[in-house]
Amino acid sequence: MGSHRKPRPSSGPFNGRAVRTVLLAAGAAGVATAVPAHAATGPARAAIVSDSVFSNANRLHHTQTKDSFTVREFGNVRSASVRNQANAASVACSVDDKCRSVALSFQIVTIAGDVHRLKAVNVSDATNKYCDGCQTLAGAYQFVVSTPDPLKLDASARRQLADIERRLDVLTRSTLPATELQTRVDALAGEVNGVLKNAVAKAPKGHDRPDVTLHRRLDGWPGH
Template identity: 60%
Template sequence: MTDHRKTHPARNPLAQHLVRFGVLAAGVASVAAAAPAQASAPTTSPARSAVASDHTFTHADNLHHTQVKDSFTVRQFGRVNSADVRNQALAVSAGCSADAHCRSVAFSFQIVTLAGHPTHLNALNLSDAANQHCTGCQTLAGAYQFVVDTSKPIALRSDTQRKLADVHRRLDALARSAMPAADLKERVDALAAEVSGILHDAVAAAHTPETDGQPAVTVHRHMDGWPGH
């Protein structure tokens, strides 16, 4: 049987296509101050179109030397016939000096669950870190998009939600630390891999088979940072 599911080409050089569930590449941005994790309840309505857009933006300058923010969102869409999901992180450092350098960190985690085959899927994940006349500044932007795509709708159970919340708390603790950027990237990347494992276990617990050889969990990741990684 032909699989009509589509992942449209990236519309921006920063975008990456969805990749199969597996080991994440090293490198990640950090989080220092975070908004509470948001979790939507799975829908029980008939198949429909789903749209999700999550983003995080920070801007540090000589008046606000440290600006940090993260988003950690869980969206459960249930059965859909098409989905358009976007996740973005943008960090800017501008006009600081080596003696009073800036630190700008933006970090966005987006978790999406959906069901229904065939599903027309357009997934976009972006990050951008920009230094604008900013000597010695640290500017980090990281976007992670996790898509759980199953033939039948599943609901993330309370134990899964607790595990995800625990990962979010640990992200916050790492970001508030004085850990060098390179080490933060490695540590947070490991937490992102942990999220992938949690979601993979959730699918297995729901006894939902993978369809047409496609993995039920895919990960979309993009990192950008100054100094370079």
């Protein structure tokens, strides 16, 4: 037995317990802060946001599962730095006394205007340390929505996202094998992508076409 770290897979076919929505615009210091809805359309320079989930299963806590589903709506920005991260670890369990660790993070960020600098970081890492037969899964899904003018998701889109978040929570807490869990979470990500694409289809068309980009990172040890 030993400490194992699996190579991270490349992006897949797509390029917290409630939907949390934050309207953001850059302040004078260049760090995004929550502001009233009407301020989201005002001048902005920079925006910074980070979301992360970490789960750690061990001999004292054989099962630990966590998820996050966050929606962050930015106003006009000139530059943005967004980070989404999921880390899961299983430590010092055995084949006869297995652990299960699941960390899933969905991050939706909307930005508007002529963004010259966008840094989007999406990271997942699943680690088994002296934990043969354990199931460990980390998944990070980052959706970046870019539109010429600030995008405000309507009531229908919010209801759909809230339903997806509820089902994500159910999956996270399920006992499904890690391989099947990956498939089902991917399907939910596809649904989110569809909701966002429908939303940008209704957005005003400017010089730059509205776009939705999904960054997907999955890392896992399915166990035996």
